Amino acid sequence: MKFKWILLVLLALSAPVLSLFFGAASLSADTIFQCVFAQCADPVDQAIFMEIRAPRVLTGFLVGAGLSVAGATLQNVTRNGLADPYLFGVVAGAGLGAAVAALLFNSPAGSEAGFPAQMYSIALPASALAGAVLAVLLVQVLSHTTFGRRIEHMLLAGVAVSFMLSALSQFLLFVGDPFAANQVVFWLMGSLARVEGWYAWTMLLIVAVSTGVLYLYGPQIDALLLGDESARTLGVNVTRMRVLCLLLCAALTAAIVSYCGGIGFVGLMIPHIVRHWLGVTSRTLFIGCALLGGFFMVWVDVFARTAFTGREIPIGIITSAIGSVFFLLVMRQRQT
Template sequence: MTNQGKSLSKIGILIILVMFSILLSMGFGTAELGYQKVWQCLTDECQRPIYQTILWDIRFPRVLMGFLAGFALAAAGALMQNVTRNPLADPYLFGIVAGAGLGATLSGLLPQHLQAISLPLAAFIGALFAVSIVVVVLMGNNWRRVEHLLLAGVAVSFLLSAFTSFILYFGEAFASNRVIFWMMGSLARADYYALSWVIPVICICLILALVFARQLDALLLSDESARTLGVNVDKLRLLALIVCAAMTAVIVSYCGGIGFVGLMIPHIVRPFFGLTTAKLLLSSGLVGGCFLIWVDVVARTIVPGQEIPIGVITSVIGSLFFLFIMRKV
């Protein structure tokens, strides 16, 4: 079997694993349905209408959002690491979470009946605002140096976080707690309306990345080598970073801050699928989606009657993972 055939078979196995994860995870939650009831509802034989409501109106959108969030964050992380040739690059280094947090905090100043729409919209605008600041700062010669990109993202993140903390300090306690919990990361806001925004953005960004996969692979060598192959390095890198920013921003706007997925998953996947962009993006996305599905299951079942912020769990796992990697190295 050729290398391409092996890669396709591995991708097929990951797709099957994702499908099983989606089906199995829908049986977990505050209301324990069990796999038999889930299967009955999937085959239109639900014994009670409430099971149908729980499964299709609550569980399925949340599980699908978990998969899409993990897919987008892991794929964005893999793309950013390839584009910058930095294994520690992460989409959150743009200051995206800090920008989204500032937008969400400002939305809390609006009337209560508008916040269901204003919070994700303001978070999305805030995330793109943070990216815009980074890009504007780096326009010119600094744009050609990858380390400047990362440092500018960190600086913007601290700046916007300071504004957020200032507003929260003087804000109303209940609204501040709501924003703080949202910034920790949660899939509780998942519904079909949210999916109608998330799915198109992720699909368009993924298609763009795959269309330019060959040119992106050239960046793995060096900027000079890519230019000799006819690649416009500056425009291609800008396009790739915009794709990463858009995918991350739309996830953060509905799910809050979910750290370490984009940093950790590509490291796990790369030894099995290699460095080439197309295979790495798809495999990282599928593994990241499957990972976040089960992290969310843990978040809503480990403490009876309560939900742990999903970003807390991913941060603990990610931190331990990299401490282990540093120990081995």
């Protein structure tokens, strides 16, 4: 077990460092060393490293870590190995917010109405975040008033809200400006191309705080795996603990989706791999998922921006292609 942890830590630490060498612009080892520990001799290299490549690598690691930890938490508190952070309609809600922002700030109709196009870069993530939060609130209200408080009903409410919000966003894109619609569709596929330095540091704070809180409640989350009645006999407030975990996962996922778009299946795949490799206890699972999820997302992003010269593949396409195959393998394993 100790060897596995050492290997995982080495992989997680080496991935961001090695990925700095990959990109449209070629940076030598000496240049990267100077940029990290001093200042690049060339101002262009300095700008490329500090404003584009380093924030993107850091954000990629944190996005992978955040989605993986959220997925592991949902799978434990729902006792459903196929649970995923996007079950609560977060992506659909973010897509609706992005569609509204595009129609208001990045279309001829919005310009005629007096909405400034310069605000689009700020309005897009802000509106997407608002839409993601709206989706989470709708799921919470429906699951606690209409369907009851059973956890499987909450998951079904998330599916229903996801379809409803997706239909609304698709209608807006259908009646809106084609150019704005194309931008939203590309954004929904998931990408780190728009990442800036401030977002990387913001994500570091969000992921660190969320993972830290979940780590502190690790024993209580483990108790939920035994069943609600067993958890209550151990002194765990099941409803409060489950709602806290769900809200943390939803907020973490919403923060990621609001800026990076839809990146699916990461929260499904990584927890399964870590659980099989390191164990099922929540604290072990959270740390392992943060490390392996970050490692995975960094290299997916490297492939996305280097596979084709002059073009970038949306990350969501790659993770969905890998995740769908992984999902089928998990389903087949459960049937055998």
